[in-house]
Amino acid sequence: MGASVLAICGAADKKRNTAAMLKSAFDGATGAPGASGEFVWLYDLAFRGCSGCHSCKLLDERRFARCAMRDGLTPVLEKAVAADVILIGSPIYFSDVTGETRSFLERFFFPGITYNKEREPTYPKRPKVGWVFTMNAPGETYRGYFDGLAAMTGRIIGETEYVMACQTQQFEDYSEYAATMFDEAAVKRRHIEQFPKDCEAAFMMGRRLAGGG
Numbered sequence: 001m002g003a004s005v006l007a008i009c010g011a012a013d014k015k016r017n018t019a020a021m022l023k024s025a026f027d028g029a030t031g032a033p034g035a036s037g038e039f040v041w042l043y044d045l046a047f048r049g050c051s052g053c054h055s056c057k058l059l060d061e062r063r064f065a066r067c068a069m070r071d072g073l074t075p076v077l078e079k080a081v082a083a084d085v086i087l088i089g090s091p092i093y094f095s096d097v098t099g100e101t102r103s104f105l106e107r108f109f110f111p112g113i114t115y116n117k118e119r120e121p122t123y124p125k126r127p128k129v130g131w132v133f134t135m136n137a138p139g140e141t142y143r144g145y146f147d148g149l150a151a152m153t154g155r156i157i158g159e160t161e162y163v164m165a166c167q168t169q170q171f172e173d174y175s176e177y178a179a180t181m182f183d184e185a186a187v188k189r190r191h192i193e194q195f196p197k198d199c200e201a202a203f204m205m206g207r208r209l210a211g212g213g
């Protein structure tokens with residue numbers, strides 16, 4: 001049996017940078033021998049972040065380590081705990097992942113730990129996780145944040161790695177927007193020369209995580 005792959009996109013637009021890069025990671029993973037997969041768009045779902053009800057911490061096996069909230073995210077959380085590979089993509093909004101991605105993380109991560117001294121992980125399966133980040137800042141700007149998020153994902157969910165695309169193209173025609181801080185020619189050149197390489201790195205990450213070498 002090959003890996004079951006779940007891709008979760010936390011970008012609003014289905015055709016721009018994050019979606020394209022996450023699709024590359026998904027193609028890499030689902031192209032591994034025997035692998036199968038599903039692609040989920042968080043912006044299509046009606047859901048909220050963790051309500052802090054603490055039901056998932058109750059010493060009651062029907063409730064423990066399960067999110068009690070019932071909404072559009074519920075089936076995604078059920079698939080995530082059963083997956084072998086989870087790929088998560090988000091643009092950087094104000095130095096963080098998007099609000100939708102963050103709300104998903106709260107609902108996915110919180111039932112995955114206890115308040116015991118050890119704060120041990122609770123999910124029975126340890127999937128491999130690949131993060132995809134895109135941003136308009138230069139390369140190393142958010143390295144500390146990415147390393148921290150990858151470390152937390154690794155502790156709670158499973159072995160984690162990430163890829164990123166920097167200085168992404170946001171507009172077709174920069175002259176139509178209040179955006180003089182960007183060098184349009186340089187951004188477009190990077191989109192043509194570097195972005196395909198970033199997508200290739202995402203593809204390779206997906207393939208590696210799904211056990212395809």
Ligand SMILES: Cc1cc2nc3c(=O)[nH]c(=O)nc-3n(C[C@H](O)[C@H](O)[C@H](O)COP(=O)(O)O)c2cc1C
Binds near residue numbers: 134
């Ligand atoms: C609301 C908003 C906030 C943003 N904040 C940041 C930021 O803090 N740092 C950054 O590097 N880019 C920031 N960006 C730029 C996006 O991260 C970047 O354009 C990204 O590639 C967009 O992904 P997309 O093309 O998939 O929509 C922001 C964009 C938006 C719309």
